[in-house]
Amino acid sequence: MAAVDLSTHPGHLARRLQQAHYLLWNTMVSEEITSPQFAVLNALVAEPGLDQRTVGERVGLDRSTIAEVISRLSRRGLLDKVRDPQDGRRFLLRLTDEGMRTHRKLTVRTARMNQVFLAPLSAEEQAMFFDLIQRVSDAAEGLRNPVEPLASSKA
Amino acid sequence: MAAVDLSTHPGHLARRLQQAHYLLWNTMVSEEITSPQFAVLNALVAEPGLDQRTVGERVGLDRSTIAEVISRLSRRGLLDKVRDPQDGRRFLLRLTDEGMRTHRKLTVRTARMNQVFLAPLSAEEQAMFFDLIQRVSDAAEGLRNPVEPLASSKA
């Protein structure tokens, strides 16, 4: 009888939280555009003309995943890919008018959904919620991308 | 420029948290067994002989996903599927000795990983972290499985 209580396992909680969010997104925001897709649209509204890799960095998606997400958005006519004339390896990404419209529409609905999602928490608790999750995520990310010591002894 | 700050979007934060956890799991716990797979092993340690659907319910995975996870665990010889003689629709699931050993080994490593993952938070903050995430997840789940009003007007 060595079973463990998963409700104190942050990984399990993170997965449940994402599931809950996924459900709410589907009912309150969009069934076509997913949350990661919206994040990509949003990144390109903020910085039009980014390349694929950088968009991935902005929204936290790896090279393979970002490629698929972008290919879907492109297939639906929400963004354009153009070869960078300065650097033939890159594709420059830019929202279409349709992409802009979609982003605008979803921004409103997303705000409404976030309100519903966070409604069980008071304003102070919401701030705590953001802060705690961010600190844990940042720290874990830091563990994997260790800061190079100055005057490195690598050589 | 109507771009939004994703760091105040709980869905985005949930995704980042899960990614961070995934990375740490891979380096500190196992590259073969995933966190959902461990959750299934754990459920079957607690309650041997459960059927597939119920295991899914215990760990929070839908019918399709739990089927795939179980088929992988079964392929690796970590659990056995046997038709329920009482109800021919069900398969009863039970860990093999190898499955038991694996669960025991990963339990130790998982505990270590959780410590590292939560290290940036004080003990009080950790308690807060669990409580806030759980409340938000539970509330969102409740939205999707609405409690049938008593003396329902369904008919």
Add this chain to the structure above:
DNA sequence: AAGAAATAATCAGTGTGCTGATTAATTGAA
């Protein structure tokens, strides 16, 4: 200028996660 190193994107392979449709078995009701 030529070759080596680095970089952006793609591809192959695996795993999680969801919905809607189907199949097989059981249960419930006329």
Add this chain to the structure above:
DNA sequence: TTCAATTAATCAGCACACTGATTATTTCTT
């Protein structure tokens, strides 16, 4: 008791997410 409803599992299809390998292009070095 037979037929309808329910239920467990599977299947098809889509989307996210990661790693390792490959390809094309650029940059750096000599």
